[in-house]
Amino acid sequence: MAILNRLMRGRAAASAAAAAAAARRFAAAASSEVGAAFAASVGREGETAERRTKRDPRSWNVQWVFLGCPGVGKGTYASRLSHLLGVPHIATGDLVREELASSGPLAKELAEIVNQGKLVSDEIIISLLSKRLEDGEAKGESGFILDGFPRTIRQAEILEGVTDIDLVINLKLREDVLLTKCLGRRICSQCGGNFNVASIDIKGENGTPGIYMAPLLPPPQCASKLITRSDDTEKVVKERLRVYHDLSEPVEEFYGRRGKLLEFELPGGIPESWPKLLQALNLEDPDDKQSAAA
Structure with missing residues (x-):
């Protein structure tokens, strides 16, 4: 309970009035502009009834x-x-x-959990996230994008009691492709860069669209230093997917009932998916020529 109370106090202390105003502004946009953009770009391809106005991101x-x-x-x-x-x-x-690499008090316990393909407990995740949010507040950070949390209904309820989530983006991809991607992941042991050696090229058949994902290869200086995460084995990956379906799919329903869920089926790799995701979110990347032309 001390951890939960600290998390709640930390988030509540960060300019509550400003945060609430920002949440209300975006909630209105999410229900209209973002929802319409997603339906037009993904759900009803070719619909051009209204040209959407881009904002300064x-x-x-x-x-x-x-x-x-x-x-x-x-x-x-x-x-x-x-x-x-x-x-x-x-x-x-x-x-x-980061905690695993720190040799801190949780490192050994976390290593056993991760190597078995199990989910880290709510208590540990909340403790780590609490510290990260408190550090961010001390640095004057504003807003956030959470990745990997919440994974359970309990976590979603805790987060809802702490702060207002504007939008939940649910990325979806075929399970056979997910398995291939996970087994192809590599990390540079020197710089920590993430790469993927898997080359995915599945032809469409029986009305099912094909999917192409080029490998994300390392630069020459990293090529000889690639390592595989200890938990990226077929057995562990399949177990992670099973656990995800059992525990996390209800989280999708949790946010869906609140009108905050945006489903996005990845059509391919980054070159194919990034422009479509920006369209779904009614955003424009000024540094990305492909997105600007999409």
Whole structure:
């Protein structure tokens, strides 16, 4: 309870009036502009009844959550949106890995949990997230994009009692593709960069669209330093997917009932998916020529 109380006090102390005003502004936009954009760009392709007006992305003081199965790419797209919107990307998976590497008091317990493909307990995740949010407040951070939290109904209820989430983006991808992606993940042992050696090219058949995802190969200086995460084995990945479906799909329903869930089926790799995701969110990336032309 001490951890939960500290998390609640920390978030409530961060300019409650300003946060509430920002949440109300975006809630109105999410129910109209974002919803309409998603339906037009993904649900009803070709619909051009109304040309949407783009906003300056950095005027959106967002509090967003990314959902999706392990390996779907939450970190990739959350990181890109974090840079575009000027808000911190907080990935609970990164928080866990940082704790594992720190040799802190939780490191041994976390190692056993991760290597068995199990989900880290709510208490541990909340403790790590609480510290990260408090550190962010001390630095004057405003807004956030959460990646990997909440994963359970209990976590979603705790988060709802602490702050107003504007929008929940649920990334979706075929399970066979997810497995291939996870088994292809590599990390540079020197710089910590994330890469993927899997080359996915599935032809469409029987009305099912094909999907293509090019490998994300490392630069020459990292090529000889690639390592595989200890939990990226077929057995562990399949167990993570099973656990996700059992515990996290109800979270999608939780936010769906509140009108905050945006479903996004990834059509391919980053070149294919990023422009469509921006369209769904009614955003424009001024540094991305492909997105600007989409």
